[in-house]
Amino acid sequence: MLTLSVLLPLLAAIALALLPRIGDRMARLLAVVFTALPMVLLLAVWMTDPPSGGFAAQFEAPWIPSLGIAWRVGVDGMSLALALMSALIFLAAAAWPMQIARARAYYAWILFLTGVSLGLFVTLDLVIFYVFFDLSLVGMYFLIGRWGHGDAQHAALKFFVYTLAGSLLILIAIIVLALSMPELTFDMRAIIAAPPLAALADGGTVVPGLVLLALVVGFGIKTPLFPLHTWLPPAHVNAPGPASAILAGVLLKMGTYGLVRLGLQMMPETFARWAFWIALLALASILWGAIVAYAQPNLKRRIAYTSVNHMGYTVLGIAVAGSAAGTETARALALTGAVVEMIAHGLITGALFLVAGVFWKRTQDYEIAHYGGLAEEAPRLAMMATLAAFASLGLPGLAGFVAELHIFLGAFAVYPWVAAAGLLGLLITAALFLQLLRAVFFGPRPAEGGVARFADLDRTEMAILSALLALVVLIGIWPLWLLELIDAATILAAPGGGG
Template structure:
């Protein structure tokens, strides 16, 4: 078993161990979860810093590293040949960064699960299953295996929201489940079509190998998804229809306007650790899926649809920011801010420039840990007084100075203050969007202007919230809150600190990310020329 397999399946193995342990040992479950996540983070860090970024850009073979491949399913399908599904995993610059982010966010989710007291065995087993499924999505290079991990994420999230969430948890869980399932069911049809279109040059069988799917030389000339076949479905070119179906499936996860409506409900009702996972990882699965499948397998359609992808990005940026301005629930405000911030990912991808793609990746990573910081801060306040209504708080800086320190870092980093990671991400995204019109003509410059306006709106709702809740004279809704709202403890400080350090470190040394992803970005760009 290779390093990636250990990173993927270690949480699953310990989740099974937790299920096997007697209920009287449940106090140890949270420590097991933390230990597993910490070990996973150590292994992911080793893989990240030993990733050969220079070799990754040489050719398609060296792009993916830490590769493991083995026969998984072989079934004689008669006239259709042999059904070939492989256990095929590996990482490039895009996925290794997201594997590391996943390991970090899962550790933070475990540390923030201290308040979970109901059915701890089921909770931690599901959390560790979710960990395996998410890391598996970022490592899978067989599209069938990718789909298995992708669907596997639904099960633990449904129960984690539906059983440990707020008053409307069943509604939020069902809405999330249905939104994601509808998109992925149609994506399954595209996966089947791709399978019958692509031939493994080594075995001569049809294959689910995503690397082969990215190379038009491996398509049968008369297949539905071959560029030379000119196949149509309902009068629409088959490849364009497939791109749209796959894009919508992942756009729901991002989430992109108008497919975003599940997100605020899921965030508001989910317990704090699951909100952390939703914002920190799940949204990145959507962005990664667009890069790895929609753009890489259908590059010529991505070029023709660039304007519309960029437009959806700008609408998401502005819509998410304006709706966030109107919120009175702190958790819902941060949820809509995620819609806005993830819009920059689409804008960067639509530009199809090295700067834009690099900015989109940095935005995914930066938003990953900054959103975790903000949702954890909400969880700290809510765990003490069970209230998130912004106008019920004022002057918390004098009452909870340590929490205020970390919240201030999270808010200023998120609004794009120079010196923090989001500034680098948004600047590179806007440079790519502004440059696109003159370099490739894919998106107009006014989209970059729209993105810049979104940054101003982001500063407005974040600074306004900071001023309303944390500064001014101390005023709390209930007299009992003065004693209940104790400042953060050692565990909470240890949870906040690495996230704050990362926000500053990647703002001052963005090369820690750019050096790893640069070769993969440059090779990715060659698909569209």
């Protein structure tokens, strides 16, 4: 089923690309169907073969046996949760109503991105992981460059060059890890079970540190972490709303997922030596992202910088989980929080970028100062935006709070001063979202240069946003089902067997 969840959207993308007689409405319908099918298949995996103490639903077929490369798939709680969230974001993006040129090609690229993104989360082979990681850049490059607005071509090029440079560093690290194994293999399970550079971590050689540095920089660009984040705001501002939802909801998670899977699980000793410095890097992202977001007069740019802030919380949780300090319980709490933050951020920020897309669709204007009093004209939009904003600032009862509570409980037990400083990010985030809501929805209309009329959400837009944010509420009030699926203690134990 995991293989089908990857292949079906890829085959549908090829069909859309090669069959010119498919109309716009049919193209959208096919995109909705073939983004929904992977989610159904992944739910079936969860119901019939849930991860328990290792990787579940494993399948392997040889590809290049002489190099130890194979089509290997399988999921643990982290990867299955991320794959399910990603499938939902892609379904929302495909179903989102858009009036666009070249719709057939647009939906083909969404389906292509669906396949390669899900493939990255379910693969158990490092080479296949790298192939999907790079292919995701191609899909997003075209979505931004061909269907974006403003300076979309430049934003797409900057995104591609930055992230491609990071992926080359990741490739070097992958090669070193594989060559350091007793027998050449790219099997993630084998490398996790017997970390190949463990013996060198305390032996005075710089190789493990350089490999980890390559992973941190490569995945740090994708995440993105300060100061490697400068490609993100222009990419978001100039991308169409659904593409921004995919970029924030799915592609950024490839960075933090890779940091856990490759950095934390395959290099635990080296990661522990540098965990404190990674935590400081996360703290810089938390504070910088929140402070700069507060200063943005552009709605979409403000949301974009909050991603730097929230992914900083995720990396802080990962750093705490990989440290040698504190208790195992504290480290497991932090990793649980990091994974929940990935899920929560995907749902919440995906919804926020779809909300931003509503503004562009109606007015082609993101300037916050040009709006005011929209709660009267667009009450449904105001309700959805307010719920998403409160979730993003970590209000109790919503998914963001569950994630941040776990992260900070673990962080205070391991790096208390870093955790205390990170709390400032929560205050600034609350201020920037409350100011945004007051200005756009509840404040007075601007005297000059304001938007004259604004249509409320239609039924399709309302249904999609309601589905995303209903999950945010569900995780906030009943997180047990998600926490049991993730099972961070199992991830920290570096499972190598099947489930």
